[in-house]
Amino acid sequence: MDDDTATEILEATYRALCQHGYASLTLKDIAAESDRSKASIHYYYDSKENLFAEFLDFLYEQFTAELSSVGGNTPREELEALFDTVLTDERATPGQKFRTAMLEVKAQAPYNDGFQARLAEFDTVLFERIREIIASGVETGEFDDAVDPAVAAEFLVTAITGAHTRHVVTDRSTARFNETITRYAETHLLADAPSEATH
Amino acid sequence: MDDDTATEILEATYRALCQHGYASLTLKDIAAESDRSKASIHYYYDSKENLFAEFLDFLYEQFTAELSSVGGNTPREELEALFDTVLTDERATPGQKFRTAMLEVKAQAPYNDGFQARLAEFDTVLFERIREIIASGVETGEFDDAVDPAVAAEFLVTAITGAHTRHVVTDRSTARFNETITRYAETHLLADAPSEATH
Numbered sequence: 527m528d529d530d531t532a533t534e535i536l537e538a539t540y541r542a543l544c545q546h547g548y549a550s551l552t553l554k555d556i557a558a559e560s561d562r563s564k565a566s567i568h569y570y571y572d573s574k575e576n577l578f579a580e581f582l583d584f585l586y587e588q589f590t591a592e593l594s595s596v597g598g599n600t601p602r603e604e605l606e607a608l609f610d611t612v613l614t615d616e617r618a619t620p621g622q623k624f625r626t627a628m629l630e631v632k633a634q635a636p637y638n639d640g641f642q643a644r645l646a647e648f649d650t651v652l653f654e655r656i657r658e659i660i661a662s663g664v665e666t667g668e669f670d671d672a673v674d675p676a677v678a679a680e681f682l683v684t685a686i687t688g689a690h691t692r693h694v695v696t697d698r699s700t701a702r703f704n705e706t707i708t709r710y711a712e713t714h715l716l717a718d719a720p721s722e723a724t725h
Numbered sequence: 726m727d728d729d730t731a732t733e734i735l736e737a738t739y740r741a742l743c744q745h746g747y748a749s750l751t752l753k754d755i756a757a758e759s760d761r762s763k764a765s766i767h768y769y770y771d772s773k774e775n776l777f778a779e780f781l782d783f784l785y786e787q788f789t790a791e792l793s794s795v796g797g798n799t800p801r802e803e804l805e806a807l808f809d810t811v812l813t814d815e816r817a818t819p820g821q822k823f824r825t826a827m828l829e830v831k832a833q834a835p836y837n838d839g840f841q842a843r844l845a846e847f848d849t850v851l852f853e854r855i856r857e858i859i860a861s862g863v864e865t866g867e868f869d870d871a872v873d874p875a876v877a878a879e880f881l882v883t884a885i886t887g888a889h890t891r892h893v894v895t896d897r898s899t900a901r902f903n904e905t906i907t908r909y910a911e912t913h914l915l916a917d918a919p920s921e922a923t924h
C-alpha cells in the first residue's frame with residue numbers, strides 16, 4: 527500500500543470514528559468515509575483492531591509534531607502554548623466527538639496490549655515535553671529552583687488527562703480546564719511570584 | 726420489586742460489569758451472576774440502559790456514603806483520608822476492571838443524557854466535599870488563607886479524575902497517583918509550609 531492510500535484510509539478512520547464512536551465502528555463505516563471498498567480496507571488491515579493500531583501510530587506522529595512545534599520566547603510562554611495545544615476548546619465538532627471516542631479506546635487498553643503500549647507512548651511523550659520545558663525554566667531562573675521538573679510534569683499530565691475525561695463526562699469546555707491548569711502552573715512554578723498569587 | 730431483589734440485581738450487575746466490560750454486557754450476563762432469570766430482570770428494567778441508570782444511582786449512594794464517612798482529626802487528615810478513599814490501589818481485582826468499565830460508561834455520557842446527569846453528580850459531590858474540607862482548613866488556619874477552596878478543589882477533582890484514567894491507560898498503580906496528589910496538597914495548601922517543601 528502506498529503512503530497516500532494509507533493516509534486516505536486513516537483520515538477516513540478519523541471521520542468514521544467521530545461519527546460512530548469506537549465500540550460500534552466497522553470497516554464498512556470506514557469504507558463509507560473513503561473512496562475504498564470494504565474489501566480493499568480489509569485486505570490491507572485484516573481487522574478493525576489492526577487498522578486502529580495503525581491509526582494510533584498516525585495520531586501519535588501528529589501529536590509529537592504538535593508538541594515539538596510548541597514554542598514561545600520563554601519556558602513560561604512555551605508551557606502556555608502547550609496547554610493551548612492539548613486543551614483547545616473541543617466543543618467544536620468534531621473535537622468533542624473525537625475526544626469521546628478516544629475515551630472509549632482508552633477503556634480498551636487493559637484488553638489490548640498494542641493499544642495500551644501506544645496510549646502509554648502519548649502519556650510519556652507529553653510528560654517528557656512538559657518536564658523539558660519546566661527544567662529549562664528552572665535553569666533560566668524563570669521558574670523557582672525548588673520545583674522538581676519531573677514531579678510537576680507528572681502532576682500536570684495527570685491534570686491534563688483529567689481535563690479530557692471531565693470534558694467528556696460533564697460536557698464542560700476544556701477552555702475552562704485550561705484556565706485552572708494555567709493558573710496552577712503560573713502560581714506554583716514561577717520564581718518570585720507575588721505572594722497574593724501563590725495559591 | 727422489593728429492595729432485596731433490587732440490591733441483588735445491582736450487585737450482580739457489578740460482578741457482570743467487572744467481568745464483561747460495559748459495551749458487550751447483556752442482561753443475560755447479569756442474570757448469570759444472579760439467581761434471577763433474564764426474563765425477570767428484563768421485566769424489572771426493560772433495557773440495559775435503564776438497569777444501568779439505576780446502577781449508577783446505587784453507586785452514587787455508596788460514593789456519597791463513603792465521602793461522608795471520611796474523617797480525621799484535622800482538615801489535613803480528612804483530605805488525606807479522602808485521597809485514600811478515591812485513590813485506593815485498584816490493581817487488586819475487581820478494582821481495576823471496575824475502573825476500566827466505568828471509563829467505558831463515561832465515554833457513553835455524551836450519547837445518554839441520563840448517564841451524563843448521573844456522572845456529573847459524582848463529579849459535583851466530590852468537588853463539594855473537597856471544597857468543604859479545604860474551606861474548613863482555611864478557617865482553622867491549618868491551610869494558608871490565600872488558598873481559594875473552590876479553585877483548589879476544582880484542580881484536585883481534575884487531578885483525581887486524571888489519575889483514574891491514567892491508571893487504566895498506563896496500568897500504573899493509583900497508589901502512585903495518590904502520592905503525587907497528596908504531595909501537591911501538602912505543599913500548596915498548608916500554612917507555613919517549610920520553604921524546601923513548597924514545590
